[in-house]
Amino acid sequence: MQSADDRELKLLGRRHTFAQVVQAVETARRVGIDNLSLDLMLGIPGQTVESAKRSAAVCAELGVPHVSAYLLKIEPNTAFYQRREQLQLPDEEEACTLYEAVCDELERHGLRQYEISNFAKPGFESRHNLKYWHCEEYLGLGPAAHSFLSGRRFYETRDLRAFLAGQPPIEDVDARYLRGVRKNTPCWHSD
Numbered sequence: 001m002q003s004a005d006d007r008e009l010k011l012l013g014r015r016h017t018f019a020q021v022v023q024a025v026e027t028a029r030r031v032g033i034d035n036l037s038l039d040l041m042l043g044i045p046g047q048t049v050e051s052a053k054r055s056a057a058v059c060a061e062l063g064v065p066h067v068s069a070y071l072l073k074i075e076p077n078t079a080f081y082q083r084r085e086q087l088q089l090p091d092e093e094e095a096c097t098l099y100e101a102v103c104d105e106l107e108r109h110g111l112r113q114y115e116i117s118n119f120a121k122p123g124f125e126s127r128h129n130l131k132y133w134h135c136e137e138y139l140g141l142g143p144a145a146h147s148f149l150s151g152r153r154f155y156e157t158r159d160l161r162a163f164l165a166g167q168p169p170i171e172d173v174d175a176r177y178l179r180g181v182r183k184n185t186p187c188w189h190s191d
């Protein structure tokens with residue numbers, strides 16, 4: 001979904017509209033899929049607290065049991081990165097205000113925050129997300145996939161040709177930093 005505001009969707013370069021999101025949720029439900037999750041994007045150029053809260057409220061109104069809310073991150077080699085100087089992005093304090101407002105709105109609608117960016121009705125927490133949070137092992141398959149096995153973090157190259165040619169995975173965070181992590185702290189966070 002990313003936003004319930006078509007203007008914000010257009011600014012993100014998305015081809016879908018909010019009406020299409022509603023239609024997709026309704027179609028999923030009609031064919032028997034009820035365990036749905038929607039993503040929200042925070043920190044969109046020109047986004048307001050009111051529009052962010054409205055997007056969060058709409059997720060609840062659509063009855064989805066899981067929502068992820070992410071702050072926009074400008075990545076190198078993207079269209080946004082090329083235009084980053086022209087974008088009117090919120091500063092850190094404004095981004096925090098958007099995030100806190102969305103957290104409050106989702107909680108108000110019964111979607112409990114169980115991880116930094118994830119909210120769910122009881123019993124609908126993502127097992128996938130909780131594996132990261134609880135420092136459990138996982139295996140990623142394919143280009144750019146990340147894994148954590150036997151105390152090692154590694155990822156595959158994003159380059160499809162190099163991946164298919166058998167390029168070995170790239171070592172990631174040193175697992176020694178993961179020992180002794182406080183409870184309720186994501187294990188991928190290191191000092």
